[in-house]
Amino acid sequence: MKPQPILRAGAPERDNRHNSRRVSRVANFTPASALIGGALIGISATLLLWLNGRIAGVSGIMHGALQRRGDDAVWRWLFLAGLIAGAGAWLWLAPPAFAPRAGYSLPLVLLAGALVGFGTAQGGGCTSGHGVCGISRLSARSIVATLAFLVTGMASVFVVRHLFGVAS
Amino acid sequence: MTHAAARNASALAAGLLFGLGLAISQMVNPRKVLDFLDVAGNWDPSLVLVLGGAVGVAMLAFRFVLKRRQPIFDGEFHLPKTTKVDRRLLVGSAIFGVGWGIGGYCPGPGIAALSAASVEALVFVAGLAFGSFLYQRFAAPRD
Numbered sequence: 001m002k003p004q005p006i007l008r009a010g011a012p013e014r015d016n017r018h019n020s021r022r023v024s025r026v027a028n029f030t031p032a033s034a035l036i037g038g039a040l041i042g043i044s045a046t047l048l049l050w051l052n053g054r055i056a057g058v059s060g061i062m063h064g065a066l067q068r069r070g071d072d073a074v075w076r077w078l079f080l081a082g083l084i085a086g087a088g089a090w091l092w093l094a095p096p097a098f099a100p101r102a103g104y105s106l107p108l109v110l111l112a113g114a115l116v117g118f119g120t121a122q123g124g125g126c127t128s129g130h131g132v133c134g135i136s137r138l139s140a141r142s143i144v145a146t147l148a149f150l151v152t153g154m155a156s157v158f159v160v161r162h163l164f165g166v167a168s
Numbered sequence: 169m170t171h172a173a174a175r176n177a178s179a180l181a182a183g184l185l186f187g188l189g190l191a192i193s194q195m196v197n198p199r200k201v202l203d204f205l206d207v208a209g210n211w212d213p214s215l216v217l218v219l220g221g222a223v224g225v226a227m228l229a230f231r232f233v234l235k236r237r238q239p240i241f242d243g244e245f246h247l248p249k250t251t252k253v254d255r256r257l258l259v260g261s262a263i264f265g266v267g268w269g270i271g272g273y274c275p276g277p278g279i280a281a282l283s284a285a286s287v288e289a290l291v292f293v294a295g296l297a298f299g300s301f302l303y304q305r306f307a308a309p310r311d
Binding site: 028029030031033034035036037038039040041042043044045046047048049050051052053054055056058059062063066067071074075076078079080081082083084085086087088089090091096097098100101104106108109110111112113114115116117118119120121122123124125126127128130131132133135136137138139140141144145146148149150151152153154155156157158159160161162168 | 172174175176178179180181182183184185186187188189190191192193194195196197198199200202203205206207208209210212213214215216217218219220221222223224225226227229230233234236238239240241242244245246247248250251252253256257258259260261262263264265266267268269270271272273274275276278279280281282283284286287288291292293294295296297298299300301302303304307308
């Protein structure tokens with residue numbers, strides 16, 4: 001099965017990214033696939049709450065999977081396995097329109113992972129738990145958390161890309 | 169099917185849909201995420217629509233779901249009990265954001281990207297587990 005053209009529309013031409021800056025600031029914008037993918041994530045979060053009474057927060061599910069034992073661990077590992085299989089199914093059906101990033105510093109990726117693991121454990125959520133589910137429940141904690149990680153995320157990219165000039 | 173088996177099946181189904189959504193929206197591509205966070209560069213607003221699409225669906229649907237006395241396969245809704253905006257929430261979220269901006273992965277896309285047999289994703293997920301361990305070992309409140 002080939003994907004609908006709309007899902008590939010506007011697929012970024014990554015190699016020209018920096019050259020095309022003057023041409024258009026939003027050349028990489030992919031609104032249709034973003035909305036469709038986002039809606040699927042919303043449906044997933046709804047299913048998990050409606051059926052199991054659980055918040056679809058990936059970091060919370062992961063931290064729990066690493067700590068809990070028995071029934072409370074099994075569903076978590078299954079959700080994470082589904083996450084990988086679901087993404088894999090799409091990459092298999094529709095080979096991605098982007099080249100996988102290669103050559104980016106692996107020690108930096110490891111540091112990034114450790115900071116994300118620590119920070120989401122302390123902050124009690126990530127983009128899905130706070131960003132999607134929390135905002136949908138109009139939780140003040142989640143709205144504040146989302147603003148906080150958006151601001152430091154933007155600052156962090158500014159430092160990495162523009163101050164240190166690392167191509168990420 | 170027992171309730172435990174039904175819960176496991178629904179968790180798997182929810183995970184599949186979630187992963188599909190992350191792949192279709194290209195959030196498994198760290199450059200796409202970094203281009204969103206890079207407001208001083210070649211800004212890509214796609215992530216706003218991913219979040220907006222997800223929140224749009226969930227905000228509407230949660231209203232109906234949370235009117236129920238209990239979920240279908242469980243005795244209660246497992247919602248966060250604390251409502252306090254505290255230092256722990258702010259510091260943790262800030263640290264998460266710094267890591268997000270360095271790597272371009274948050275937990276969902278990082279784990280989903282394992283499906284592309286990406287070495288980067290493997291390293292990122294190892295870091296995630298390490299960070300989770302560090303928090304539990306040294307920073308989690310003792311009770």
